Amino acid sequence: MSRPDDHMDRFTEAWRRWAARPPLLPADAAARQVHCAIEVRRLHPRRPTVLAFAVTVVLAATLAVLLHTHAPSPTTVRPTVGSGVVVMWLDKSTPLYMNLERLRLEKGATP
Amino acid sequence: MDTSDGELAERAQAGETAAFAALVERHWARLVRVARSIVGDAEAEDAVQEALISGWKKVERLRDTRAVGTWLSRITIRRCLAVTRRRRPQVTLTEVAEPHFEPNPGAAIDVQRVLTALAPRQRVVMHLTVVEGLSDTEISAVLRMRPSTVRAHRRRARERLARLDTGGMP
Numbered sequence: 001m002s003r004p005d006d007h008m009d010r011f012t013e014a015w016r017r018w019a020a021r022p023p024l025l026p027a028d029a030a031a032r033q034v035h036c037a038i039e040v041r042r043l044h045p046r047r048p049t050v051l052a053f054a055v056t057v058v059l060a061a062t063l064a065v066l067l068h069t070h071a072p073s074p075t076t077v078r079p080t081v082g083s084g085v086v087v088m089w090l091d092k093s094t095p096l097y098m099n100l101e102r103l104r105l106e107k108g109a110t111p
Numbered sequence: 112m113d114t115s116d117g118e119l120a121e122r123a124q125a126g127e128t129a130a131f132a133a134l135v136e137r138h139w140a141r142l143v144r145v146a147r148s149i150v151g152d153a154e155a156e157d158a159v160q161e162a163l164i165s166g167w168k169k170v171e172r173l174r175d176t177r178a179v180g181t182w183l184s185r186i187t188i189r190r191c192l193a194v195t196r197r198r199r200p201q202v203t204l205t206e207v208a209e210p211h212f213e214p215n216p217g218a219a220i221d222v223q224r225v226l227t228a229l230a231p232r233q234r235v236v237m238h239l240t241v242v243e244g245l246s247d248t249e250i251s252a253v254l255r256m257r258p259s260t261v262r263a264h265r266r267r268a269r270e271r272l273a274r275l276d277t278g279g280m281p
Contacts, residue, residue: 008272011220012241015148018222019242023143025156031136034160038128038167 120176123167131170135163138180141243142187148238149191149231151223162190184253188235195231228275233268236261 023030081087084101116137122130139159146155166186173182226234232254239245239253247258254261 008269011222011225011272014220015222015226015238016242019144019147019238023140023156025139027136027139030139030156030160031132034135034163034167035128035132037160037164038131041164041167042128 115177116179117177120170120173120179124171124173124176128167131167134179134183138183141180142183144242145184145235145238146187146191147223148226148234148242149188150194151226154194155191158191158194159187162187165190178252181249181253185255188254192231192235225272225275229268229271230264233264233271236264237268240265 086098088096119130142159146159239250250261251258
């Protein structure tokens with residue numbers, strides 16, 4: 001009966017032989033392929049990445065401009081309110097609308 | 112006289128793609144060997160090529176250019192481990208449970224099949240030990256893990272192989 005060590009030795013020997021087989025692709029061919037792939041990537045950087053970056057920058061810039069130009073400001077923009085609506089500014093950018101007309105109608109008054 | 116690895120790595124860092132290709136040619140067979148042990152024959156060479164192509168972008172960050180061989184091993188092993196993670200859900204229990212040593216000492220051992228019984232990191236550590244003959248310190252440098260962790264992986268791998276050896280399946 002064989003000992004476990006014999007099995008292990010046999011296996012490691014088989015493993016070494018199995019791993020040492022020459023690659024299907026010879027080293028010089030592999031080097032050429034890697035070289036070509038690197039050159040292609042260097043000369044033509046991946047467009048999706050560049051395009052995605054450009055689109056992100058444009059969108060971010062547009063959003064920033066829109067937010068800046070349309071931001072409510074109590075000093076420059078007066079909110080349009082109907083009759084019976086009172087606007088109070090909690091701070092420079094937070095209006096509080098109080099619809100007194102609606103409250104009046106809910107209590108049974110006629111418009 | 113042959114250009115040293117360190118010199119080629121420095122030229123690659125300076126943007127010379129031919130120098131990087133020379134490194135690929137020099138280390139190709141060794142990298143394919145380790146890849147075979149981790150992902151098997153079918154995917155090994157593709158995995159090494161992918162690792163090397165993505166490695167080119169990172170070569171400028173390599174600090175010790177003399178250790179470029181170790182670095183190439185590391186990026187290849189990482190890529191191969193990623194391949195095993197992607198494919199893990201496809202491995203069935205029967206595939207893992209079946210591999211065994213042939214009881215007949217004269218019969219050929221299906222190495223690839225036996226290796227599927229080991230966890231990917233155990234395969235890496237065992238490969239670097241058994242096939243490449245590296246010391247624990249060298250393996251810990253390649254894998255960036257503590258020597259005690261290397262020893263733990265190896266011990267578990269040997270225990271697993273010993274169980275297969277005696278026919279005891281998990």
